[in-house]
Amino acid sequence: MKTTRARLFTLLLSLAPLAYSQVEKLAIPAGTPEDKDLTTIGSEPDANKKLQMYQDFLAKYASNPVAVAYANWQLSQSYQTTGDFAKAIECGDKAVAASPHNLDLLTSQVMLAQQAKDNARQFRYSLDGGAVYNSIAKQAKPADLSDEQFASNIAAAKEANRGAYEFFQNAAFNAIAAENNSTTRMDYIDQFKTTFPQSGMDDQIANYAMLSLAELKDTKRLVAYAEKVLAGNPEDEGALLMLANAYVDSSEPGALGKAVTYAQRTIVTAKAEQPDADRSRKVSAGVAHSILGRVYAKQEKTVPSITELKSAIALLKGQDEQQYAVSAYFLGWDYAKLNRLTEARAVLTDAAKIPGPMQPPVKDLLTKVNSARAAGK
Numbered sequence: 001m002k003t004t005r006a007r008l009f010t011l012l013l014s015l016a017p018l019a020y021s022q023v024e025k026l027a028i029p030a031g032t033p034e035d036k037d038l039t040t041i042g043s044e045p046d047a048n049k050k051l052q053m054y055q056d057f058l059a060k061y062a063s064n065p066v067a068v069a070y071a072n073w074q075l076s077q078s079y080q081t082t083g084d085f086a087k088a089i090e091c092g093d094k095a096v097a098a099s100p101h102n103l104d105l106l107t108s109q110v111m112l113a114q115q116a117k118d119n120a121r122q123f124r125y126s127l128d129g130g131a132v133y134n135s136i137a138k139q140a141k142p143a144d145l146s147d148e149q150f151a152s153n154i155a156a157a158k159e160a161n162r163g164a165y166e167f168f169q170n171a172a173f174n175a176i177a178a179e180n181n182s183t184t185r186m187d188y189i190d191q192f193k194t195t196f197p198q199s200g201m202d203d204q205i206a207n208y209a210m211l212s213l214a215e216l217k218d219t220k221r222l223v224a225y226a227e228k229v230l231a232g233n234p235e236d237e238g239a240l241l242m243l244a245n246a247y248v249d250s251s252e253p254g255a256l257g258k259a260v261t262y263a264q265r266t267i268v269t270a271k272a273e274q275p276d277a278d279r280s281r282k283v284s285a286g287v288a289h290s291i292l293g294r295v296y297a298k299q300e301k302t303v304p305s306i307t308e309l310k311s312a313i314a315l316l317k318g319q320d321e322q323q324y325a326v327s328a329y330f331l332g333w334d335y336a337k338l339n340r341l342t343e344a345r346a347v348l349t350d351a352a353k354i355p356g357p358m359q360p361p362v363k364d365l366l367t368k369v370n371s372a373r374a375a376g377k
Contacts, residue, residue, distance in 0.1 A: 051078060
């Protein structure tokens with residue numbers, strides 16, 4: 001009887017990946033020694049004893065990958081319940097190692113990483129889950145199936161696991177959004193596009209990519225990326241604004257002219273003057289006006305620069321304090337250059353109250369303006 005059960009168990013193990021098209025499921029056949037031992041463990045009320053019983057189970061059935069995966073999964077869930085995330089992740093990793101094409105295990109690991117606020121693991125497990133799903137369509141056709149039957153099986157398997165795939169896709173995107181390191185974020189984006197090529201999140205991913213490249217000061221890649229985005233959507237505000245900002249600080253010939261072109265296109269696209277303009281559109285237009293002001297200041301066109309910067313702070317005040325501070329700094333500089341010190345002092349005094357990276361240079365310029373006013377008296 002034991003031999004028969006063992007053969008049945010082996011048969012089920014060999015069939016599971018095929019039946020689910022490269023996606024494994026944990027199945028302990030009823031009546032097997034493993035099943036009986038797990039029933040005994042499940043009926044143990046003492047949590048500490050249960051943990052030890054699972055350890056004994058693992059030692060006893062170490063050669064059975066399904067048993068190893070299942071027991072480690074149960075241990076992972078037990079440790080998760082107690083808040084011991086390190087042990088929970090460790091046991092979960094062992095479960096995945098024993099059954100690497102199991103979407104249930106990878107889903108569990110993603111959720112555990114989210115709870116543990118482990119962004120790197122959340123992304124890695126999500127990517128692994130997406131890769132398992134993608135492997136469904138890459139498997140070889142069995143000789144005993146017709147092309148039609150095989151295609152039908154593949155389609156059914158993909159549909160059955162689509163929910164898991166979308167979960168991994170969203171979790172991976174959330175990991176990108178939560179990542180603070182620009183280099184890591186860009187690496188995540190490249191991997192995301194490979195594993196989830198039809199995510200429907202192209203615009204959001206493109207914005208994070210351009211943000212990352214801007215923070216990395218990789219102007220060459222930023223320009224190439226933004227221009228590719230604009231080729232598909234000429235009115236993409238994020239790409240237009242990124243290019244305008246990249247060119248305003250560039251030393252290449254003709255860069256300032258390009259900055260003006262992209263900034264003006266941003267203003268036209270944002271339509272911030274319309275009654276239904278939301279915060280995003282107002283900020284985009286405000287930053288574009290600020291970039292125009294900076295360009296004109298570099299070209300020694302101080303009066304036009306002031307006009308653009310005044311438009312910028314009108315749009316940015318109360319909407320984006322940090323960008324407001326940038327515009328106020330340059331407006332104060334322009335006023336000071338024309339010896340309009342009272343106006344310079346007013347705008348700089350207001351901006352100096354805003355904590356952030358612009359506060360030190362704003363305060364420094366304000367001190368110089370105040371000293372010049374005092375000397376003039």
